[in-house]
Amino acid sequence: MEYLGNKLDLIFKLIGEDVSGSMVELKKVEQLDSKNVEKYKLNKLKNLMEFACDNSVFYGSLFGDELANGVDPQEILSQMKPIDKQVIRENFEDMICEKAPGGWRCTSGTSGSPFVFPKDKRALSYMDGMMFSVYQWHGIDPCDRQARLWGRAVGRVAGFSQKMKDFVLGRKRLSVFAMNDVSCREYFYALKKIKPRYFYCYPNAIYQFALSLERQGLNGRDLGVPIAICTGEVLFPHCREKIEESFGCKVVNEYGSSENGIIGFECEFGRMHILPTVIVQIINPDAGGFGKIAITELNSRSLPFINYTNGDVGRLDMGRCCCGKPFDVLEIKDARVDSYIKCQDGTIVYDAILAYIFSGKVAQFRAIQERIDLITIKVVPNGAFGVDLQDSISLKIKSYLGDNVSIIFDIVDKIPHEKSGKLRYFIPMN
Numbered sequence: 506m507e508y509l510g511n512k513l514d515l516i517f518k519l520i521g522e523d524v525s526g527s528m529v530e531l532k533k534v535e536q537l538d539s540k541n542v543e544k545y546k547l548n549k550l551k552n553l554m555e556f557a558c559d560n561s562v563f564y565g566s567l568f569g570d571e572l573a574n575g576v577d578p579q580e581i582l583s584q585m586k587p588i589d590k591q592v593i594r595e596n597f598e599d600m601i602c603e604k605a606p607g608g609w610r611c612t613s614g615t616s617g618s619p620f621v622f623p624k625d626k627r628a629l630s631y632m633d634g635m636m637f638s639v640y641q642w643h644g645i646d647p648c649d650r651q652a653r654l655w656g657r658a659v660g661r662v663a664g665f666s667q668k669m670k671d672f673v674l675g676r677k678r679l680s681v682f683a684m685n686d687v688s689c690r691e692y693f694y695a696l697k698k699i700k701p702r703y704f705y706c707y708p709n710a711i712y713q714f715a716l717s718l719e720r721q722g723l724n725g726r727d728l729g730v731p732i733a734i735c736t737g738e739v740l741f742p743h744c745r746e747k748i749e750e751s752f753g754c755k756v757v758n759e760y761g762s763s764e765n766g767i768i769g770f771e772c773e774f775g776r777m778h779i780l781p782t783v784i785v786q787i788i789n790p791d792a793g794g795f796g797k798i799a800i801t802e803l804n805s806r807s808l809p810f811i812n813y814t815n816g817d818v819g820r821l822d823m824g825r826c827c828c829g830k831p832f833d834v835l836e837i838k839d840a841r842v843d844s845y846i847k848c849q850d851g852t853i854v855y856d857a858i859l860a861y862i863f864s865g866k867v868a869q870f871r872a873i874q875e876r877i878d879l880i881t882i883k884v885v886p887n888g889a890f891g892v893d894l895q896d897s898i899s900l901k902i903k904s905y906l907g908d909n910v911s912i913i914f915d916i917v918d919k920i921p922h923e924k925s926g927k928l929r930y931f932i933p934m935n
């Protein structure tokens with residue numbers, strides 16, 4: 506309550522999350538020196554591994570014997586083969602810990618293959634507590650108003666619950682599924698009234714918002730929003746510059762995922778610190794220290810993510826940062842790139858809408874915008890993919906992109922990786 510405020514504390518307690526408790530703990534960790542932060546994390550790792558061994562067939566067989574023989578958990582982790590979405594999908598039943606039931610979450614990921622997993626309240630308490638704690642690095646309090654440039658829930662029930670959440674948490678949302686000059690102008694005037702404390706956004710979305718305001722002769726600086734937290738995709742330097750210039754704000758980069766919450770967060774010196782809720786290992790680093798990022802999230806119990814790779818590449822910088830925080834610094838080389846679908850009327854639609862629409866309906870897909878009025882979609886079916894399902898998906902897509910766009914489905918057995926090794930689900934027009 507000390508950090509969260511009465512209203513939010515009560516709301517989180519009602520939904521079964523002890524966010525205040527986790528914030529108190531995490532704020533104490535922030536006061537430790539780096540050695541003791543390490544100790545704190547290793548203790549958490551030990552507890553996590555013991556729990557995973559006792560409650561999950563998969564992890565029990567993976568390192569149960571070593572743990573029972575007294576091998577150091579850190580040693581086990583450093584020797585362990587990383588897991589990824591594919592491994593989790595193949596061993597799902599054996600990985601779940603039934604003693605810690607969790608609500609279901611779904612990533613809209615960039616692979617075109619939706620990933621569903623359980624997350625328990627304990628993990629969510631830490632994820633939310635960590636988020637509020639790091640936002641305070643930049644003077645943002647949990648109750649501060651947020652301008653959110655993000656997706657909008659698809660479906661009536663999900664839409665209603667999102668509206669309630671936005672209302673309670675003081676968020677004003679601009680849907681990235683329907684961005685055009687009209688929606689941007691309306692949003693600009695709405696923000697002028699409510700005076701948000703910060704933006705929470707995809708970098709590309711706020712970049713497009715800035716361009717739209719510019720086209721319409723509106724001054725982003727009139728909004729007086731001092732901070733933009735960018736997340737969910739690569740923050741390119743030109744994007745950062747444009748946002749800072751257009752809104753007269755400071756841009757803060759957040760590195761996280763639906764699976765594991767915030768992993769790294771920029772301090773006031775612009776360096777990305779690895780947070781105490783995760784352990785990050787770099788797999789097979791090259792001469793420059795870069796390798797695949799593997800994350801162990803220390804508080805999840807329903808489905809432990811231990812040494813989990815998400816395809817991103819980075820390196821650790823063990824030198825201390827001027828800010829004095831006791832957390833290591835992470836440098837990310839290449840992360841997810843999302844993009845927009847262009848419509849004939851000038852509207853741009855964030856490609857994540859496709860992931861929402863296809864969620865649970867196919868094994869995998871890749872949409873390619875061939876022309877402004879033509880999208881072909883390769884689909885690996887998950888069971889039947891008949892005309893009815895194709896028609897209903899087409900209709901949904903057209904409700905966002907307009908009736909004039911043609912959608913052609915191409916049923917295939919496999920969707921190959923791109924040259925970059927990434928599996929993107931949307932390829933924009935050149």
Ligand SMILES: [Zn+2]
Binds near residue numbers: 774827
């Ligand atoms: Zn720092």
